[in-house]
Amino acid sequence: MRIEVNGETAYCYTNCRDIEADKPTVMFIHGSGMDHTVWTLASRHFARHGNNVVSLDLPGHGRSTGSPLATVEEMAGWVIAVLDALNITDAALVGHSLGSLIALECAASHSDRVRAIALVGTTSPMPVSDAILKAAEANDHAAFDMLTQWGFSKRHQFGGNRNSGIWMIGNTLRLYERSAPGVLFHDMRACNEYISGTEQAAKVSCPALLILGAEDRLTPVRSTRALQEAIPSPVVEVLPGAGHTIMVEAPNAMLDALHKVL
Amino acid sequence: MAGPDYPGLDTLALHAGAQPDPATGARATPIYQSASFCFPDSDYAASLFNIERAGHVYSRLSNPTNAVLEERIAALEGGVGAIATASGQAALHLAIITLMGAGSHIVASAALYGGSHNLLAYTLPRFGIETTFVDPRDPQAFANAIQDTTRLVFGETLGNPSLDVLNIPAIAEVAHAAGLPLMVDSTTTTPYLIKPFELGADIIQHSATKFLSGHGIVIGGLLVDSGQFDWEYSGKFPTLSEPYEGFHNLIFTEEFGPAAMIQRARKEGLRDFGACMAPTSAFHILQGIETLSVRMSRHVENTRTITSFLLEQEQVTRVGYPELDGHPDQALAKALMPNGCGAVFSFDLAGGREAGIAFADALSVFSHLANIGDAKSLVIHPASTTHHRMDAEALAAGGIGEGTIRLSIGLEDPKDLIADLKQGLRAAGKAAGGSR
Numbered sequence: 001m002r003i004e005v006n007g008e009t010a011y012c013y014t015n016c017r018d019i020e021a022d023k024p025t026v027m028f029i030h031g032s033g034m035d036h037t038v039w040t041l042a043s044r045h046f047a048r049h050g051n052n053v054v055s056l057d058l059p060g061h062g063r064s065t066g067s068p069l070a071t072v073e074e075m076a077g078w079v080i081a082v083l084d085a086l087n088i089t090d091a092a093l094v095g096h097s098l099g100s101l102i103a104l105e106c107a108a109s110h111s112d113r114v115r116a117i118a119l120v121g122t123t124s125p126m127p128v129s130d131a132i133l134k135a136a137e138a139n140d141h142a143a144f145d146m147l148t149q150w151g152f153s154k155r156h157q158f159g160g161n162r163n164s165g166i167w168m169i170g171n172t173l174r175l176y177e178r179s180a181p182g183v184l185f186h187d188m189r190a191c192n193e194y195i196s197g198t199e200q201a202a203k204v205s206c207p208a209l210l211i212l213g214a215e216d217r218l219t220p221v222r223s224t225r226a227l228q229e230a231i232p233s234p235v236v237e238v239l240p241g242a243g244h245t246i247m248v249e250a251p252n253a254m255l256d257a258l259h260k261v262l
Numbered sequence: 263m264a265g266p267d268y269p270g271l272d273t274l275a276l277h278a279g280a281q282p283d284p285a286t287g288a289r290a291t292p293i294y295q296s297a298s299f300c301f302p303d304s305d306y307a308a309s310l311f312n313i314e315r316a317g318h319v320y321s322r323l324s325n326p327t328n329a330v331l332e333e334r335i336a337a338l339e340g341g342v343g344a345i346a347t348a349s350g351q352a353a354l355h356l357a358i359i360t361l362m363g364a365g366s367h368i369v370a371s372a373a374l375y376g377g378s379h380n381l382l383a384y385t386l387p388r389f390g391i392e393t394t395f396v397d398p399r400d401p402q403a404f405a406n407a408i409q410d411t412t413r414l415v416f417g418e419t420l421g422n423p424s425l426d427v428l429n430i431p432a433i434a435e436v437a438h439a440a441g442l443p444l445m446v447d448s449t450t451t452t453p454y455l456i457k458p459f460e461l462g463a464d465i466i467q468h469s470a471t472k473f474l475s476g477h478g479i480v481i482g483g484l485l486v487d488s489g490q491f492d493w494e495y496s497g498k499f500p501t502l503s504e505p506y507e508g509f510h511n512l513i514f515t516e517e518f519g520p521a522a523m524i525q526r527a528r529k530e531g532l533r534d535f536g537a538c539m540a541p542t543s544a545f546h547i548l549q550g551i552e553t554l555s556v557r558m559s560r561h562v563e564n565t566r567t568i569t570s571f572l573l574e575q576e577q578v579t580r581v582g583y584p585e586l587d588g589h590p591d592q593a594l595a596k597a598l599m600p601n602g603c604g605a606v607f608s609f610d611l612a613g614g615r616e617a618g619i620a621f622a623d624a625l626s627v628f629s630h631l632a633n634i635g636d637a638k639s640l641v642i643h644p645a646s647t648t649h650h651r652m653d654a655e656a657l658a659a660g661g662i663g664e665g666t667i668r669l670s671i672g673l674e675d676p677k678d679l680i681a682d683l684k685q686g687l688r689a690a691g692k693a694a695g696g697s698r
Contacts, residue, residue, distance in 0.1 A: 016511050037519035044517075045314035062519075135265070145265025157269060159333040160281035162316035164324035165528060166343040166521055167278075167336035169268075174342050174489040174520035252315045 003085045008066035010082055011036070013055035015047035024115070025088050026262060028055040029079065031097030031121070032187030033147070033179045035062030038096065041163075041251050046262065054091070056082065060183050068186035072098070072194040076105035080113055092116040092262050096247060097219065098191050101126060107208070108200035116261045118209040120254065121244045123219040124197025124227045128188045136185035143184055144176035153215035153243030161248070168248045201230035208234040209261040211254055213242035235260050271338060271453060275554045279333025293545045294326040313512075313529075323533055327541040331548050335474075335484045338453040338551075339466055342489030343524040345532060346482060346544055350449060350469025351377050352537035353483030357445055357465055359535065360527040361499060362413040364390025369407040369414075371398035371428065373421025373660065375469075376648050378447065382416075399590065401432040408440045413498060418447040419456055423608045423644060423668050424661035425584050427591035427598060434462025441496040449473070450604045450634065454558040461598065464491040465523070472635025473605070475550035476557050480543040485527060489520030502526055508534075557637065557673060562602030564679065565671040571680050572609050577617075577687055577694075580610040582661075605672075606634045608644075611665040611687075613694025618643040618665045624689030627674060627682035639672035639679055641686075 002009050013036045019025070026046045028039040036043075036055040043053040059078060060068035069075045079102055083091060090113050095103035100122035107114040135143035148169055149157065161168045176184065208231045212221045221238055228234055237257040242250040269277070280291050299318040301307035309315045318324050328346045336344040347353040358368070370382055372395040382393040396403035398421045408415075415437040417428045428446060437444040443464035448456060452473045458466050468474055470482040493502040494515045502522045505511035509529055514522040532538055550557075569583045584595035584603040595603050611617045621643070622630050628641040632648055642648060645657060645664050657663065671679070 013516065016505065016513070035519065037517065040517045041314050041316070044312055045309055048308070048312055048314065142265035145268070149266045149268065155281065158274070158277040158281070159279045159337060161279075161329070161333060164316075164318065164329040165332035165336070165345055165524060167333050167341060170336055170340060171342040171489060171519075171521055177490075178520065252317070255309075255315060 002063070003082070005078065005081045005085050006066070008059060009064060010059070010085070011057040011063035012082065012086070013039075013043060013053070015044055015053050017047060017052070019052045019054070019086050019088065021087070023050060023052045025052040025054060025091040027079070027083070027091040027093050028053070029093060029095035029099030029102050030056065030058065030061070031099050032191065033144075033176045033184040034096075035175065035178075037062075037175070038247050039094070042094070042247065042255060042258065045255055052088070054082070054086065054088070060180060060186070068183045070186060070190060072101045072105050072190050073109075075102045075190065076109060079106055080110050083113055089113070090115045092118070094118040094120065094258065094262075095122075096120040097122065097126075097244065098187050101191065101194050101197060104197060104204070105194075105200055107206055108203040111203070111205050114206050116207045116209070117204065118211060118258055118261055120211045121213060121216060121219055121246050122210060122227065123223045124201065125195050126191040126197070126219060128192040133185070133188055133192065136188050139181045139185075144173055147176065147218070148173045150217045151244045152249060153213060153217075153241060155215070155241060156243060156249050163248075163251065168245070172245060172248065198226050198230045201227055202232070204231050207261045208232075209257065210234050210236045211246060211257045212236065212238045213244055213246050213249065214238050214240045215242060216244045218244040272555050274334070274337045276552050278337035279330040291327060291330045291545065291548055293541050295541050297321050321541065322536055322538045323528065325541050325544070328539055328544040331539075331544040332484070334548065334551060335468065336486055339486045340457060340459045340488070341466070341486040342521045344484055344486040345524060345527055346470075346484055346539035347532075348483065348537040348539055349481045350447070350467060350471065350483035351381065353467045353469075353485040354378055354381060354447070356485050356527050356531045356535070356537065357467060358386070358391065358414065360501060360523060360531050361443070362391060362501075365411060366391050366413045367409050367411040368393040368416055369404050369412055370395055371417035371421055371426070372396060373398045373424060373426045374418060375422045375447065375449075398426040398428055401429055401436050404433050405436045405440070408436075408442065412440065412442060415442050415444045416446070418449070419451040419458060420584070420604055420606070423666070424582050425589070425591070425603060425607055427584050427594045427603070429594055430458055430461040430463050430598065434464075438462070441498055443491045450606050451599065452554060452558060454555050455562075455599050455601050455604060459488040459490065464488050470547045471633070473558060473561070474554065475547045476553065476635065476637050477546070477550055478633060478636035478638065480546045482539050482543045482547050485524070487521065487524035491523070493522055506530070558602075560673050561605035561671060564673065564676050565602070565605045565607065567676040568669070568671055568679060568683070569607065571683065575687060577612050577691060578609050579612050581607070582609060583607040606668065606670045608662075608666050608668045610663050611667060611690050613665055613690055615645055615664040617690040617694040618667055619646055620693030621667055621686040621690040624686045625682050626685070627678055628669070628686075634670040636670065637673045639674055640670040642668050644668055
C-alpha cells in the first residue's frame with residue numbers, strides 16, 4: 001500500500017491486507033540499499049499468524065519517493081510518522097543492519113510506540129570501512145560488490161540457498177543495483193555516524209532480540225558485546241553458518257528466532 | 263575502484279549451489295530421488311505452501327538436487343535464479359507462458375532450432391500466440407516487427423544452422439526501447455563462450471542435454487532470469503505486476519523484486535504445466551558442468567582443426583564457421599565470443615542430396631544422429647532428417663542446401679576425426695558420380 005508521509009509517497013508491503021485495529025503489528029525495516037522484498041518470507045509468515053505486517057521501503061528506496069534520509073534519528077522519526085499515518089498505536093519492529101539501528105532508536109526515543117524489537121545482523125556502533133564509503137559516494141559498483149561478498153558467510157559465497165533456484169549472491173547484487181544513485185552512500189554514512197547506539201540501547205524498555213550470524217563479516221558477533229551489555233536483558237540468537245544477510249542465508253532459523261519475542 | 267573478486271567460472275562450475283550434504287557429509291551432490299518431503303508439523307507445512315519458509319514440498323515444484331543445478335547455472339550466467347525443466351523445449355515454453363497469454367506476439371530470429379521453430383510457428387498460434395520471424399543479422403528487422411502486443415524478443419546466440427551470431431547488444435537495445443525483454447537460447451555457447459546477461463539479454467534458455475552435460479545421457483532444460491529487466495516499469499506484463507488470483511493475489515514484482523519472473527515461472531508454470539526435471543537428470547547434468555571449461559576449450563580446439571581440414575577439400579564448397587574468413591559475422595563473433603564459436607557448424611558438399619546422404623552414412627567415428635553437444639562427434643544431413651519437411655526454397659531461406667552437412671565436434675583425437683571425414687568424402691564423391 002502507498003500512503004503519504006511528510007509530503008512523499010511511502011510504500012508499505014502489507015501482504016495485500018488492510019491494517020486492522022484489533023491486530024498486533026509487526027513492522028519490518030530493511031538495511032542499506034535494500035527494499036522491503038528482503039522480508040517477503042517473514043512478512044508473509046507473520047501476516048498468516050494474525051498480525052498486521054508493514055514492510056517498509058525507506059524514503060528514496062524501492063517504491064517510496066523522496067530523498068534518502070541522512071541520519072538514523074531522522075529515519076526513526078519517519079518510521080513513527082508511518083505508524084501515525086497508518087493509525088497504528090504500537091508495533092514490534094524488526095530491522096536488519098541499518099534497519100536494526102532505526103528500530104533501536106525508535107525503541108529508545110519512542111518507547112510508547114514500540115512493543116518489541118528484533119535486531120537482525122546488528123551491532124553498535126556500526127562503523128563502515130572507508131573503502132565502502134568512498135566507493136558508495138562515487139556510485140562505484142565496487143561498493144555493491146564489497147557489500148554483497150562480505151555480506152554473506154564464506155560458505156555461502158557458493159550459494160546453497162534453501163530457497164530453491166535463487167542464486168542469493170546474484171539476487172542481492174541486483175537489489176543494490178536497483179537503488180538510485182547516492183542512496184547506498186546516504187545509508188552507509190548514516191550507519192557510520194550513528195554513534196549513540198549503545199547509549200540509546202540502555203533506554204530500551206521493551207523485549208529485545210538480537211539475531212546474529214555466526215559468520216557475519218560486516219557486523220561480527222564479537223563486535224556486539226557493548227550492545228548486548230547495554231540493552232536490558234536481551235535475548236541473543238547466534239545462527240550457525242549465517243553471515244550478515246541473515247534473512248536470505250538462514251530464513252527458517254530467523255523465523256524461529258523471531259518467535260521468541262514476537 | 264576494484265571490489266573483491268567473485269569466484270571464477272571454473273570454481274563456480276564445481277561449487278556453486280552445493281554444500282557438503284548436511285545429513286551425511288557426502289561431498290558429491292546426492293540424488294534426492296523423492297517425490298515429496300515430510301513436514302515436521304502442520305504449521306510448518308502451511309508455511310511452506312504459503313512461501314514463508316525455504317524448503318521442499320513436492321518434486322514437481324522443487325527438489326534439493328535440482329536446486330543445486332538451478333543455483334549453479336544462475337551463478338555461471340550471473341543471474342538471480344533458474345529453473346530446471348524436463349527439456350530445453352520445456353524451458354522455452356515455461357518462459358513464454360510466464361510472460362504472456364492469448365493475443366500476444368513474439369519477434370524471433372528466423373534461424374532457430376527446428377523444435378523451437380515448430381513451437382513458435384505451428385503450435386503456439388493455436389493458443390493465440392503469434393510469432394514474426396526476422397533476419398537474425400538485422401536488428402532493425404526486429405524493431406520493425408515489434409507490435410503493440412509483442413511481449414518477447416527471442417533468438418539463439420548462434421543461429422541454426424548457419425551460425426548467425428546474434429548481435430545481443432544491438433537487439434537488446436531494440437527490445438528494451440520497446441519495453442520488452444530479450445531471451446536468448448545459449449545452448450551451443452554455454453557460459454564458457456558467452457555471457458548473454460553481460461551483453462544485455464534478460465533471460466537465457468538452455469538445452470542442458472547438450473554441451474552443459476556433454477555426455478548425451480539426459481534430456482533437460484534450464485531457464486535463467488537475469489533479474490535485470492524492470493517488469494513493472496515496462497507495464498506490459500500483468501502476470502508479474504498485477505495480483506495473481508492463483509496465489510492469493512500475490513504480486514510477483516512486489517514480493518520478489520528482481521526475481522519476479524523466475525518465481526512466477528515456478529509458482530505457476532512449473533506447478534501447472536508440470537514439465538519438471540527428474541532429480542537424477544539434474545545429478546547427471548551437474549557432473550557435466552563440473553568439467554565445462556575443459557571440455558568446451560577442447561571442443562573449440564578440435565573444431566578449429568576440423569574446419570581447417572575441410573576448407574582444404576575440393577568437394578567442400580562452403581564451411582560455415584564464424585571464425586573463418588568470409589563468414590558474415592566474423593568481426594561480431596570475435597567481439598562477443600573471443601573464446602570460440604562453439605563446436606557445431608555446417609558445410610556444403612558438392613553433389614547435393616545424394617552426396618550428403620552418402621557422406622553421413624559412411625562415417626563411423628562420427629555418430630549419425632539428431633543431437634549436438636555430445637563428447638562424441640556427431641553428424642547429420644539436415645535436408646533428409648531435421649529439416650525434411652522443408653522444400654528446396656524453404657531450405658535455402660534457412661541457409662541449408664541439399665548437400666549441407668552439420669557436424670558437432672567432440673573430444674576425440676582430431677586425427678581420427680579427420681580420417682573418418684576422409685572416408686565420408688570418398689563416399690560422397692562416389693555418390694555424386696565423381697571418381698575421387
